[in-house]
Amino acid sequence: MKIHIQQGRLINPATQIDEVTDVFIDNQLIIATGDKPDGYIADKVIDASNQLVLPGLIDIQCRVREPGFTNKASIASETRAAALNGITSLCIPPDSKPITDNSAIVEQIHHSNQKAGNRCHIYTIGAITKKLNGEHLSNMGTLKRAGCVALSNALKPFTNNLVQRRAMEYAAGQNILVVIQPFDHALYANGCAHEGALATRLGLPTIPEAAETAALAKDIELVAQTGATTHFGQLSCARSVDMIRQAKKDGLPVTADVSMHQLFLIDRDIDYFDSNKLTIPPLRSEQDKTALRQGLSDGTIDCICSDHQPHDADAKLKPFPSAEPGISALDTLLPLLFKLVDEGIFDLSQAVNKLTHNPASIFALPSGQIAPGELADIIIVDNQGHYQCDSKNFLSAGKNTAFQGWDFSARVTSTMVAGNIIE
Numbered sequence: 293m294k295i296h297i298q299q300g301r302l303i304n305p306a307t308q309i310d311e312v313t314d315v316f317i318d319n320q321l322i323i324a325t326g327d328k329p330d331g332y333i334a335d336k337v338i339d340a341s342n343q344l345v346l347p348g349l350i351d352i353q354c355r356v357r358e359p360g361f362t363n364k365a366s367i368a369s370e371t372r373a374a375a376l377n378g379i380t381s382l383c384i385p386p387d388s389k390p391i392t393d394n395s396a397i398v399e400q401i402h403h404s405n406q407k408a409g410n411r412c413h414i415y416t417i418g419a420i421t422k423k424l425n426g427e428h429l430s431n432m433g434t435l436k437r438a439g440c441v442a443l444s445n446a447l448k449p450f451t452n453n454l455v456q457r458r459a460m461e462y463a464a465g466q467n468i469l470v471v472i473q474p475f476d477h478a479l480y481a482n483g484c485a486h487e488g489a490l491a492t493r494l495g496l497p498t499i500p501e502a503a504e505t506a507a508l509a510k511d512i513e514l515v516a517q518t519g520a521t522t523h524f525g526q527l528s529c530a531r532s533v534d535m536i537r538q539a540k541k542d543g544l545p546v547t548a549d550v551s552m553h554q555l556f557l558i559d560r561d562i563d564y565f566d567s568n569k570l571t572i573p574p575l576r577s578e579q580d581k582t583a584l585r586q587g588l589s590d591g592t593i594d595c596i597c598s599d600h601q602p603h604d605a606d607a608k609l610k611p612f613p614s615a616e617p618g619i620s621a622l623d624t625l626l627p628l629l630f631k632l633v634d635e636g637i638f639d640l641s642q643a644v645n646k647l648t649h650n651p652a653s654i655f656a657l658p659s660g661q662i663a664p665g666e667l668a669d670i671i672i673v674d675n676q677g678h679y680q681c682d683s684k685n686f687l688s689a690g691k692n693t694a695f696q697g698w699d700f701s702a703r704v705t706s707t708m709v710a711g712n713i714i715e
Contacts, residue, residue: 293335293711294318300340300672304347305645306661315345317668320710324664338706340672347648347661348380348669349626352549353525353597358404360389365602365689368408373687375411375714378626378704380669381659382412386419387446393419393430395438411714415441415657417471420459426450429459432466441655444471453510460520469655472511473525479503484613486559486574497613499574501529508532512539521545523654526599528554528573530583537592547654550584551599552628553619553694567608567615569694585637588646595651598625602690620690627700630675668711675702
């Protein structure tokens with residue numbers, strides 16, 4: 293189909309374009325911006341006047357709960373929710389059931405996505421150890437050939453540091469990205485809340501900042517030793533930002549992201565034991581939130597992710613320490629991004645870059661920009677409205693939001709994935 297997007301404000305951080313113009317699509321590809329190509333006759337014209345035309349968002353940490361946990365959500369439900377909320381590409385971690393540690397599971401995931409209508413691109417992150425057991429290395433070359441864009445051990449520990457070093461050496465030899473969420477299991481010690489005055493007052497088992505920073509220090513040293521290109525995910529501490537900043541200054545091949553909720557919520561938001569705000573890593577202090585925002589602004593932190601974790605209602609009804617951690621975040625990712633702009637953390641182009649061109653570059657994805665010859669993953673956004681966040685209206689199967697009742701302005705009015713309009 294030939295689609296003509298007319299007179300929208302095109303923001304394309306990859307080429308630093310911010311102007312009112314037209315976009316012309318032919319089948320899966322963008323063929324021109326600005327002037328209409330000779331002989332071009334559109335099958336459909338979309339009037340984007342007074343709206344924003346952006347590259348489709350890329351979410352590099354999203355659990356779709358399939359295979360294995362379809363009582364919570366499915367590829368069909370979450371890809372539709374993602375697309376209609378402006379997210380056209382999802383990277384899914386390997387801790388599904390069964391674990392994504394072989395090509396058959398990768399193929400199963402892509403088959404399920406195809407069966408669901410390919411509403412959204414799905415990119416798999418393969419397990420760096422078999423069954424995520426932290427002991428025996430997976431066949432990384434086979435996973436890469438099957439289409440995995442990175443390797444990770446998710447939140448599972450390695451048996452020891454030697455296994456992790458060998459895994460990173462092997463990944464470096466295969467020229468494949470390693471994704472690590474810094475996580476010291478001994479220091480986590482079944483905690484559920486940031487170590488501070490609030491957790492003490494509420495009598496909750498705590499998680500010290502060192503549970504992240506001690507692991508991160510070791511991980512950065514292994515990057516220096518192995519040369520493995522490494523992306524650090526879901527950082528939560530001010531000290532972590534400082535460590536990534538120094539690692540970059542030292543020339544190490546590292547990048548980092550932060551979950552969107554860590555940029556708005558802090559530990560005191562869990563008062564009254566609100567399990568919808570139970571996350572791993574936990575919500576940290578105001579100082580940590582400020583440092584994470586500063587790290588985004590100065591480029592130390594490269595990307596934002598949703599860390600989407602949809603749950604069934606029962607998972608959040610247990611007492612706070614026993615409830616399952618995680619937030620359903622697809623429906624709030626884009627409006628919260630615009631809140632960061634409204635609060636002056638960065639300008640609109642910089643904000644969009646954190647969820648488009650930057651993650652595409654880090655994970656080597658064929659998305660993230662609007663330019664001739666690129667895949668037509670495009671969203672049109674109305675940022676002039678006003679509405680309140682209500683989980684009853686969520687498209688995701690998970691209704692476990694931490695932002696119920698928040699005021700939002702940005703809403704997606706149209707999504708194209710590889711030139712197909714998603715409905």
